Amino acid sequence: MFLSVSSYLLLSVSLLFFLLSGILLNSGYEYFLEFNALSLNSASFSFIMLFDWLSFLFGSYVLFISSMILKYTKEYMLGDSHLNRFIFLMLLFIFSMLMMIFSPNLVSILLGWDGLGLVSYALVIYYQNIKSFNAGMLTALSNRIGDAALLMGIAWMMSLGGWNLFTLKFYTESSLVMFIYCFIILAAITKSAQIPFSSWLPAAMAAPTPVSALVHSSTLVTAGVYLLIRSSEGFSSMMMMILLYGALLTMFMAGVGANLEFDLKKIIALSTLSQLGMMITILCLGGSKLAFFHLLIHALFKALLFMCAGAIIHNLNSTQDIRSMGGVSYFMPLTCVCMNISNFALCGIPFLSGFYSKDLIAEFLSMEMPGIFIYTLFFMSIGLTVSYSMRLSYYLFWSDLNFTSLMSFSDNNTKIMLKGMMGLVLLVVIKGSILSWILFETPYFLILPSLMKLLTILMIFLGSILGYEFSQMKFYYQSKVMRHISGSSFCANMWNLPILSTYGLNHYFLILSKSYFKTLDSGWLEYYGSKHMFYNLKFFSQLAQIFSKNHLKIFLSVCLIFIILLVLFF
Template identity: 45%
Template structure:
């Protein structure tokens, strides 16, 4: 609550505080620890604190057998998130970024099963690409004379910015790095609620928001991001309509909303993107917490085909779950309505490709489609499975989801009032306004047709190889071929290994004087000096 009041104070009075501690200055290069407080960082920090506190209360009952280890990991995750949010310095951003990736890996493999270990390794390896991009971008900032991106603007900023954008795409699971987010659902449900829906995956979006002043230097690169984010929305929405795993459906909806945020950023709507980021974090955390209660009472069953009539067994949980889903669909006057309505209205008034505009509308209608399909299976589906051990809803669970559902309903209106002066105002005619409701009705019709199985020949047989939940078989993107062509091919021959082989041939007679370890150091120092004076 204190951080939210600070956000209102900083926003109304336009305050910014900058704290800097220089601990190294050598040869015109300075290294400092920097903290930057403004309305955006404090708002995102208050969202992280609020969701983290509720998830910790939830975990006291959900993870009571291993609460000590889990609480320590949650605390370390929040500390890494604080370092990442408040720092405009690339070195401290890298520390927070690596801390998020490492703790996320530990939380994914928390159950120590084979599936969780495989999912954790996939997540770790794909996020290492983003770490590598940030390290490489730091070399370009080093050419300018410092790691603080707020004070510099040069040609090297453009090169470093492209690498920062690629790093953001890996953390926010955009194509072709989308496969790790559904796989990360092997983690405990409180982890999915905190890490993989509201904080970690939005870290990439927040990083691009911080670099928004330099992000539009390359117009061609932003068009490329617009294309990838639109495809991410389409494929994740299509996949969610055929998925039967409860948590993976919510994860794919997260992926779809991340694509919407990234598309909004690529069009220059930074305030709209942050608005949707804040509201999405609240109702998506509520979705995961309600899903965790249902899975917990169904004895760890996650197949929605074996669930049904949940409204009779857990009425309060189902009520909060429906509220979060309606907010996700953009139902009028819930939190998701305010942000999604403004984004779609801006896109309708912007000059973009007509085909991509239609893909965006289809992807948005798919959100309604898979949401209604999920609610149908949970509420009305006539199942043949029943758990006799369903317990009454715990008081601590009820308190957490009721508090979170209240903020999920009110946050959109509150933030729209507070951020009113920072956003564009639109006055559209009634026909264009009705497009939002047409999208929802289109999603309702798609959900009805899927329930009647009229889409079997049209969709299932054509796209079955591509729309699997793991998203590993995306067409024309085969990571194995890319790995063989780059890491085991070009980089192997022209990298350090190739340089060592070349030096061995060059100094064949005197090679006994130099060991392989010294050659690696020599090659690394040569590469470092070349990058410094590039």
């Protein structure tokens, strides 16, 4: 009952937010709501809420997708003995995201930011096993770097007299503000898992599938991109260039890794990583509104993709290896139709929602022409996206049946889950064109040479052929992979980033912290602090009381001892 009420309530608020965003976009108004807590040393401690079309539109998407996922959760987590705890964690996660969306103040952003990190850790370790614990620790430690960067930014902003992000752009000449922007960028790339912090994103797949659908579509990973969109006006050209190369390499690395991965949820996670790189790439080239457009479109089809994958995994007795699947379309036609639609939207097939943002991004980048290296890498990444989507579709839908005889599955087993998925399918088809009419006052029409104009479609076509060939040439492909095992494992393991993030960095820091804990916290500080300090203070206070009560006797005794010593020695 509580689950259904929460779902309908989120859906109602989502529709209200969408209407308000349309009204504010049309009128051009922005509203600030400020609560001034106190002023200290000429710094104003205030809680600010910003209500504009951007925050309301993103908030409506977060709430709509969350309501569909809660509907989906009703059946997916049916046998769970702690379902209410899971729902409360999900609602707390959504609330933290909304707090971050509506706050332009760095201190209140940190509250939502830390809430996301804490609740995501609780959700990743929801299944109590060693894999979940390791994934949760990697997620938490990676995100703490970003949290520490935000704290440093807050400390540096103390000298500006406030923590409002919009005031920073008036001080862009100051080197102090450049440091603050560096901390904001560091926080954003850790939360959005850009290189070198990419390893936690596939590891977070240890969480239940509804959590993955929420995290990878509209909440946790998009928080970093949203923060960059809000604060990108003041970034210097050098910052933009470093961010651009990092995002492009993340796109390429995730595309190559997804073509060599066999875990269904990890393939979709690497796809998320690739799309986040695309958003930040176009943001760095000056298309912040376009990046936000793709952020919203991506949230819809990625949530649907995860929900379809979860329905298949749920029916296959929690099997996630795509080599153990095949012929799923014969038994779950409706789920497979939904998954194919979201896959086509991800690839940028014309006239689905993903086409309206991805094609525009590709043409916008062609107009900018930042360099042949960036241009080539970007379009190669688009081709790789289609390649792993085609490979995934082949393994799931068109290959031979590879599952065991114990598995029996059908769309009838997932009726409630299908209701949640059906709420997103129509939007995945039509929302791209609707949003392009709403967000852009005048339609974008970019005039390019015919080859550059058709290059996106060409890369989609080449990527689909490559993905099909990868799937067809299984034995040849696997023999090639085994022959070049070091290079293949390097690409499949995300350029060894998980090893660097765990054994390379965290391993030594954890050993150091353990030695500090044993020698300092539980050793010298424990001996000279806490317990021993209590005994010392007790002893000296008792001694002081003896002196205060018997000062005359003690004085006469000391004088007598002093006289005896004088007599003895002189």
